[in-house]
Amino acid sequence: MEISLTHYLALAAVLFGIGLFGVLTRRNAVGILMSIELMFNAVNINLVAFNRYVTPADFSGQIFSIFVIVVAAAEATVGLAIVLLIYRNFRDIFVDNINLMKW
Amino acid sequence: MDSAIAPYLFYLFSFMIVVSGLLVVTLRDIFHCALFLIICLFSVAGVYVLLGADFIAAVQVLLYVGAIAVLMIFAIMLTAKVSGIGIKQQNEQVPIAIITTVAFVAIALYGLGKTIWNIKTDAVISGDTTMAIGKLLMTTYVVPFEIVSVVLLAALIGAIVIARRN
Numbered sequence: 001m002e003i004s005l006t007h008y009l010a011l012a013a014v015l016f017g018i019g020l021f022g023v024l025t026r027r028n029a030v031g032i033l034m035s036i037e038l039m040f041n042a043v044n045i046n047l048v049a050f051n052r053y054v055t056p057a058d059f060s061g062q063i064f065s066i067f068v069i070v071v072a073a074a075e076a077t078v079g080l081a082i083v084l085l086i087y088r089n090f091r092d093i094f095v096d097n098i099n100l101m102k103w
Numbered sequence: 104m105d106s107a108i109a110p111y112l113f114y115l116f117s118f119m120i121v122v123s124g125l126l127v128v129t130l131r132d133i134f135h136c137a138l139f140l141i142i143c144l145f146s147v148a149g150v151y152v153l154l155g156a157d158f159i160a161a162v163q164v165l166l167y168v169g170a171i172a173v174l175m176i177f178a179i180m181l182t183a184k185v186s187g188i189g190i191k192q193q194n195e196q197v198p199i200a201i202i203t204t205v206a207f208v209a210i211a212l213y214g215l216g217k218t219i220w221n222i223k224t225d226a227v228i229s230g231d232t233t234m235a236i237g238k239l240l241m242t243t244y245v246v247p248f249e250i251v252s253v254v255l256l257a258a259l260i261g262a263i264v265i266a267r268r269n
Contacts, residue, residue, distance in 0.1 A: 011120065016211075022127065041144065059235055
């Protein structure tokens with residue numbers, strides 16, 4: 001029983017699908033941000049697995065996943081700041097109630 | 104990683120990732136979702152250790168579990184009045200979303216099963232990856248490294264400006 005690259009890629013695909021489901025169905029803006037973090041993690045598993053199995057000599061996949069983590073941190077910070085601002089103005093963070101810009 | 108127990112650890116971490124991930128997107132109490140998100144992120148760090156990426160695993164624990172999850176819990180607590188148990192947390196798109204997600208995952212798994220990857224296992228580097236990554240970040244990848252520092256600074260200032268009380 002050997003764990004191959006396909007196992008890791010399948011795990012990442014399933015995790016990405018779970019995050020996609022959360023983004024599509026959550027009403028809470030914080031819940032949507034948490035689902036996006038799940039999708040980021042799926043992508044990072046893909047990058048590190050490809051680095052381990054396809055280009056084991058250099059670390060390009062791992063370095064790229066570090067950049068993904070950094071950008072995810074920036075995204076979470078700005079996203080949660082926007083959520084707090086929306087909550088302060090609307091007293092609500094359910095995205096289907098916030099339809100001020102919906103024509 | 105010891106190859107005898109590595110498959111079992113992989114299946115254990117996969118089980119924990121999938122189960123806690125499903126709980127993150129389906130539970131009604133958003134605070135419980137955040138706690139299961141922490142379990143999921145820890146399990147992903149375990150997968151990184153299985154892949155021999157110990158520095159990425161450490162960064163995962165420090166940044167995701169230590170910073171982002173705590174940030175999520177802060178946001179949930181600051182918006183606590185609308186995060187109660189009695190409120191519907193999912194919109195009316197659940198059946199369509201299930202169909203879409205299952206179709207996406209099925210297509211992705213089908214493609215993964217059909218593809219022959221160009222696998223090289225002869226030159227696997229074992230041991231410490233931190234020094235190699237640090238050297239690469241300071242030589243080959245120094246320009247992206249500096250740019251991403253500016254991105255972090257911009258996000259920091261932007262978050263303060265957005266969330267500041269007037």
